[in-house]
Amino acid sequence: MGSGGAAAAATAPQRKEKQRSAAGRWPEVEDGVAPAAAKRHVRRAWRCGVNVVLAAFVMVVPPMVILLDARGAGVPAVWISSVNVFRRGDGSILQWPAAAARDKLLGGLLADGLDEGSCHSRYQSAMYRRNAGREPSPHLVSKLRRHEELQRRCGPGTAAYSDAVERLRSGKSGGIVSPPEAECRYLVSISYRGIGNRILAAASAFLYAMLTDRVLLVDPSNEMDELFCEPFPGTTWLLPPGFPLANYTSFSVDTAESYGNMVKNKVIRTDAGDAAPTAQLPAFAYIHLDHTSTVEDKFFFCDEDQRAIRNIPWLVMRTDSYIVPGLFLVTGFQDELDMLFPETDTVFHHLGRYLFHPTNHVWGLVTRYYDAYLATAQQRVGIQVRVFGSQPESPKLLDQITTCTQKEKLLPEVIAAGGVASAAARRQSSKAVLVTSLKSWYYEKIKSMYWEHATATGEAVSVHQPSHEEYQRFGARSHDGKAWAEIYLLSLTDALVTSGWSTFGYVAQGLGGLTPWVMHKPANDTAAAADPPCRRDVSMEPCFHAPPFYDCRLKRGADTGKIVPHVRHCDDVQWGLKLVRRGE
Known part of the structure; x- marks a missing residue:
């Protein structure tokens, strides 16, 4: 699959899907019922x-x-x-x-x-995980309960929300006048690109909303309501219809109200004390943090800019990346982040498990496949294949996969055709391999290898692939549902091999609490094979692909991978930023 909360679950039974073969297809059975x-x-x-x-x-x-x-x-x-x-x-x-x-x-x-009943996965997922995951800090637990109360007090359907929308519609709001903590302020997260990007963007927006006491509202585009259960008790995180900024999903780097453009054009000034006067602040600001963002856009990660932004009642954020490592660069956030996440390599692990619960339809896909093909194996190995370049069926990449998994003892080596493992080597153990990819070619080759050859260890290896959509279909309902199910299935494995650069893999490893073996992407189609074929990642955290390269204190360009000890460069994206465990 490519990279890339629902309201209450559907009450009518879902249509049975066509039963496919054990070669890797979704079993036929009603949602939530064992095959x-x-x-x-x-x-x-x-x-x-x-x-x-x-x-x-x-x-x-x-x-x-x-x-x-x-x-x-x-x-x-x-x-x-x-x-x-x-x-x-x-x-x-x-x-x-x-x-x-x-x-x-x-x-x-x-x-x-x-x-x-409205969201089976919320409380059932722990039953499917052998890895119980890391424990959240007491401060994080307390902060989540307080934020849930804020979402209920200020969210859609409340008088506070209606009043804030009317002020935005009138355009007369010049910023928060009373103390910011006494007002309801909002952050709208735009949903776009693949499902992996959408998940990482929403998690990033949620952390920023918690740090700044803003209500998080997620753009409902791209089936966000059909893929994810509502995360906040007693309210919705979906932006309701009738939002005054009718074209907000079309905002871009050229939008006049982007924070970067307003700083560049001196609509907002950050050199006049702790914050600009509220009378000079706009009713909203657009935060542009995708791969096209400018240096001025990335001033968002500076303390003086955060002080100015704090008094703007409405923010609309676009990002296609995991901006959390950038938030750890903001000195004003660091004390709170240290209390929320004393284990700094667990941020997405906790936020992801809190926010993203598959709806009942998607959970049915997950549990049916798990029960049919994965449940009885002694070990489950996930292999996430993201194909880059012009060769979707690459023998070089296939060799990289098999060499990686066998060298790292994740899968057994095979012996020559016709050979039989010695009686001493035969072990009554089994491994189930879950392959996810847009293409079926890699799955077919790996499956054939373990069918046609005995393993040197005598282990039984079964290979499975739930679907192969051939190419990514942005915003396609069935495609995204299967992609989300496959991400979740990968997160239920015991060991995980991922493709570098892939947000699909980032989400799976974070949800599962798995530090993956990463296959690095070659520089081009003619580059030599990767050596080593894969490398154990430094943490399970996702990589921030488009970070700032600016030292806010020194007011000059800088290597932001050297400012905070637990924010380092990623192995798979050398210029990216990644959170690692403090002290390592």
Whole structure:
């Protein structure tokens, strides 16, 4: 798939999708219901072994609780004890961390009490993760609850929101007059490009909104309501119809109201004390931070500019990147960021798991595929293939994938055709490989390799690809739904190999709490093969592809990868910025 919250889930049953072969297709079953094969192996395990299993376990382990979810919805049966295990239909046992099964609130990251039926994934996702993820800080948990209250107090449908919209429509607002914390201020995030970009942009906007006490409103374009559940209890994050800035989605680097242009044209001045007088401030400012942004646009990451922006009631932000590392350069934000994220390599991990929950239709795609093809494997390996250049079917890239996965012991080597692994090498273990790509060629080649050749370790390797759309279709409903499902499936793997530069991979690794092995993109189609073929990334954080190159304190160009110790350059995009763990 290419790179790239819904309101309540649909109440009518979703249309059954056409059943495809086990070579990697979405199983046919209604949303949220386990496939027939999964049902059979659960029933078989119950009929054939439950009495023996219970008797044996009572004798050898401490007391435990058996959790059988009668509601179905694709949730596997889970044994909860000091050692949490899942007994599959073939009798094998898979150990899970106990927290992954018990803590559906993710350490307090999620608010309790929401209707699970409207968004199954919100509280069920922990049941599918072997990696329980990092714990959020108490300060982050507290900040999220306060921000949820702000969204309810000032969001759509409130008197405060109606008043703010009317003032924007009249154009008479000259900025916040009373103390900013006493007013409702807003940040509108424009949704565009692929789903990976949209997710990273919304997460970035949300962090900025939390830091500056603004209500986040997401542009509903590109099926944002059909892909994601509402993240904030009791309100919506979607910008309602009738927004006065009717052409806001067409704002660009040339828009007169962009912050960069207003600074360049001295509509806004930052050299007159802590902030410009409110009477001189516009009713709104457009924050242009995509790949075409200018030096003046990137003054957004300077403290004096943030002081001026703070009093503007409405901001509209366009970015196609993960701007969070840039926010860590703003000295006025650093103390708060340190308290929110004492582990500085977990920002998107926490924000992503808080904000982005697949709607019930997409969650059905995830759980059906997981149950049919991934659930019974001892290890799951994700391979995300992003094809760049003019050779969509590249033997060089295929060799890079196989060399990487075998060199790093993620997948076993194979022996010559006709060869058989020795009895000593045969192991009763299995690996499921999940390949995501716009093309099916890579999946077919990897699958054929493990079908036609025995593995040197004797491991059984199955290879799966949910879909292959051939090319990216921006804004296409079915395409984006499958892309989001595949990102989520990648995040459920145990080890992950990604393509450099790809926001698709960035989102998967962050949601899963996985530090990936990254295959670097060659300089061009004729460049030599990458050596090494892949490299373990320095953190699971996404890369900011279009950062500022300006030292706000010295008022000159600078290497911003050397200003803050935990903001460094990315391995895959050398000029990009990436958060790493503090002290490393």
